[in-house]
Amino acid sequence: MTLFDVYPLFDINIVKGRGCSVWDDKGQEYLDLYGGHAVISIGHCHPHYVEKLTEQLNALGFYSNSVVNTLQRQLAERLGKACGYDDYQLFLINSGAEANENALKLASFKTGRTRVLSASKAFHGRTSLAVEATDNPKIIAPINANNHVTYLPLNDLDAWEHELAKGDVCACIIECIQGVGGIKLATEEFAKGLQAACKKYGAVLICDEIQCGYGRSGKFFAHQWLGIRPDLITVAKGIGNGFPMGAVLISPDFKPEYGQLGTTFGGNHLACAAALAVLDVIESEHLVDNAHEAGEYLMAKLKELQTTEKRITDVRGRGLMIGIDLDIPHKALRQNLVYTQHCFTGCASTNILRLLPPLCFTKSMADDFIGRLKKAFAEI
Known part of the structure; x- marks a missing residue:
């Protein structure tokens, strides 16, 4: 049997990680500004994380959701306090896509409606x-193209209100910082206006915090920069620092x-041990502030570089x-960064x-990256 060949791969075998560095099987160290696609929140192989997972695995790795799992x-209590949503409810699953599936299902159960509004260039799984809520026709199979979703430009509040006023919208789902869409940020005016319009027309507001959440934006959730309080919040990636896990934070409404709802593996003992260890480190090392x-x-360093590097x-x-943003395709630059400068982005x-x-990325690592990026630009 061979692997189903759907991933374009760098010809590098990563075998070890510590903090913000990874090593290949030849012993070459790489500075990691990719984090396994924003999954590594507290750093690779943090000792507290390793200790807590080992401790739990030696006790019990898994049992089903048919019994009490303290x-x-x-985790629900700790996460609620950490993110400021201690009055919300928590449903644990295995991935970001599954989190969004369950959030959209809850919205449909609540409203009895089937139409969803999603942003242009959105990625939700x-x-x-x-x-279907992801704006990429190349990955939507015919069986998934069920006409549930209308895509609208991010930050065009009039367009969203126009669709909501039709009275058939189940949910609006947004990334307050689009990841795959190119780090496009929702504005405060748009976010607050959309929240008000959802309430007015009886739709559910879902914030997809799978990539932009869990401290990555410098607040626990990216939407907290915008002064809104969504009905449903989806998380994954950073919640387990590499252990597969996702969750939906659910309004008391x-x-x-x-x-x-249901799941076989979601919220298993080992996953919860991972998530609790992540919160321990986020809090003790003040990683959201960092x-x-x-x-x-x-x-600031990148904008300074932009003044002299015209390709930015x-x-x-x-x-x-x-x-x-570059005025050239990123391929050659990324190839140089990986193979010559030994840096992942x-x-x-x-x-x-x-x-x-x-x-846990530091200012000295930022300086190191800027140096490598300058060299990469000079060499391509």
């Missing part, structure tokens, strides 16, 4: 309704019913979620570098 209750401070520093046309983002579209380092 780790789930501890690759499963049934999540992929939603009343659960037995059997309404994401803000280190991110502001890195963006824009720098934008919040915290440690940064987009660098992400990308978006054909010409945007996307920076998503672990939240």
